[in-house]
Amino acid sequence: MAGRRALKAVLIDLSGTLHIEDTAVPGAQDALNRLRQASVAVKFVTNTTKESKQNLLERLQHLNFNLHEKEIFTSLSAARSLLEQKQLRPLLLVEDSALEDFNGIDTLEPNSVVVGLAPDHFNYQTLNRAFRLILDGAPLIAIHKARYYKQKDGLALGPGPFVTGLEYATDCKATVVGKPEKSFFTQALTDVGCSPSEAVMIGDDARDDVGGAQNAGMLGILVKTGKYREGDENKINPPPHLTCDSFPDAVEHILQNLL
Amino acid sequence: MADTGWPGCAKSLKGVILDLCGVLYDSGEGDGVAITGSIEAVKKLKASDLQLRFCTNETQATRDKFVAKLQRLGFDICVSEVFPPAPAAIAVLKERRLRPHLLVHDGLLPEFDSVDKTNPNCVIIGDAAEHFSYQNLNEAFRVLIGLEKPVLFSLGQGRYYKETDGLKLDVGVYMKALEYACDLKAEVIGKPSTTFFQSVLNDMGLQPHEALMIGDDLLNDVGGAQHCGMKGVQVRTGKYRPSDEMHPTVTADGTVDNLAQAVDMILNQRGQ
Structure with missing residues (x-):
């Protein structure tokens, strides 16, 4: 690639890119193995807020993907570090399964609201409670603002619509910590030690994966x-660096053109 | 010279429009409770030479049902004086031949009994309160995202309102949620839509400058009325918050403690 430095890192989205619920994208495991044989760092970056890192790891290993927990960087990790940094006690609107990533965080008498993907908590009572806290000055932290995601039986609302609703109700702006925030992508590269111009992101979400990564200075591949x-x-503008059928095609493109 | 400020403008008024919830009463368990002095204030307005209408974004019950509730609370009010969004929505559906998927309060459903809801090609949301579950929102979302040209109607766009046990999120919040999810702009039926206020003025046969709106919602009652050419006065009851008096874009023509005070000031100006 003219004007770009050699590729050092590949960021890969999980849900929708490597797998859809409990099914791997065909050929994705082999493609990941081929990518690992090249001299690039691989990180798995996800806005999956329903699950802790450990859950994600087990699910992917169960689908025969070869990866380690330290390679996973999630929007929950990003939210936790923000809470710690600002010493906030959150009302956590996240699924029970994600709570372990917040172990040790004080949640008594909350003075902040964290919204993840929590169908069980997105009900009238809980949203009213969150609303009243925010109206009284509690900061609103959004794990991400995805519009919707895909379930086996169809599309389903993501956290974005609920965050937007709370913003409208309270006339405040949420601090978003997940994709497509620039800070999320740069944080994900911290331990790899490379610059955004040396990285490529592969994902199924045009705005949040590809647009976000490209906005942070990376290349973006849409599957x-x-x-x-x-x-x-x-x-999105600029358009994706590449749009291809699925993850194995994205890996093929990287191996042949970007290294 | 005509006095155009509040309360001097009351001298030349011909009609008054009142919001219901937060002005006449606070909703909550059962019928809710009348706001002190409001029952008497409505009586005084009715006894005056001013025309009186009620303009509400109430969508938790049919017009008949909530007018009956107000009557039980002691208000002198009848169905033909009350303008809620649902009948206006039904007129729009007929005109544009649309079949709605409804995300509204159970209490409102009978208003739509005569409307064809098969194979929906638009979504209507009202203040569904506890029916704003993830599942119900998802259903509305799936209808919209499945349409080639998604159309979303929102019965009002309020942010929140006050019930006896605290502030509650209003329909506007869920409208924004669906707008964001589907990347579209909803059409609002109800306050603060100019068309909606205009239909009330038409019913009274008045020009906007001859009418005054009194409400507790700075943006939807006061701002909406002002945008339409009326005067708008805010009461410090219901969802009123002190920060409303420092709002960057909307300034009420007057702010009063409650409806009783507003009515006394109006009638004083008119020497009644």
């Missing part, structure tokens, strides 16, 4: 699996 819908590649 047509998961939540991808016809024409998504035209929703």
Whole structure:
């Protein structure tokens, strides 16, 4: 690539890119192994807020993916470090399964609200409670603002709509910690020690994966699996570096053109 | 010279429009409670030479039902004086031949009994309160995202309102949620839409400058009325918050403690 330095890191989205719920994208495990044989760092970056890192790891290992917990960087990790840094006690609107990533954080008498993907908590009572806290001055932290995600039986609302609603109700702006925030992508590269211009991101979400990464200075590859819908590649400007059928094609492109 | 400020403008008024919730009463368990002095204030307005209408974004019950509730609370009010969003929405559906998927309060459903809801090609949301569950929102979302040209109607766009046990999120919050999810702009039926206020003025046969709106919602009652050419006065009851008086874009023509005070000031100006 003219004007770019050699590729040092590949960031890979999980849900919708490597797997859809309990099914791996065909060929994805082998493709990941081929990528590992090249001299690039691999990190798994996800806005999956329902699950702790440990859960994610087990699910992917169960699907025969070869990865380690320290390679996973999630929006929950990013939220936790923000809470610690500002010494906030959160009302956590996250699924029970994600709570372990917040172990040790004081949640009594909350003075902040953290919104993740929590279908069980996105009900009228809990949202009213969150709303009243924010109206009284509690900061609103969004793990991410995805519009929707794909389930086996169809599309389902993500946390973004609920965060947007709370912002509207209280006339405040949420601090977003997950994709597509620039800070999320740069934090994910911290321990790799390379600059965004030396990294590429592969994901199924045009705005949050590809647009976000490109905005942070990386290349972005959009795969047509998961939540991808016809024409998504035209929703961002600049367009994706590449749009391809699925993860194995993305890896092939990297191995042949970017190294 | 005509006095255009509050309360001097009351001298030349011909009609008054009142919001209901937060002005006449606070909603909550059962019928809710009347706000002190409001029952008497409505009586005084009715006895005056001013026309009186009620303009509400109430969508938790049919018009008949909530007018009956207000009557039980002691208010002198009848169905033909009350303008809620649902009947206006039904007129829009007919005109544009749309079949709605409804995300509204159970209490409002009978208003839509005569409306064709098969194979929906639009979504209507109202203040569904506890029916704003993840599952119900998801259903509305799936209808919208499945349409080639998604159309979302929102019965009002309020942020929150006050019930006896605290502030509650209003329909506008869920409208924004669906707008964001589907990347679209909802069409608002109800306050603060100019069309909606205009329909009330038409019913009274008045020009905007001849009417005054009194409400507890700075943006939807006061701002909406002002945008339409009316005067707007805010009461310090219901969802009122002191920060409303320092709002960057909307300034009420007057702010009063409650409806009783507003009505006394109006009638004083008119020497009644």
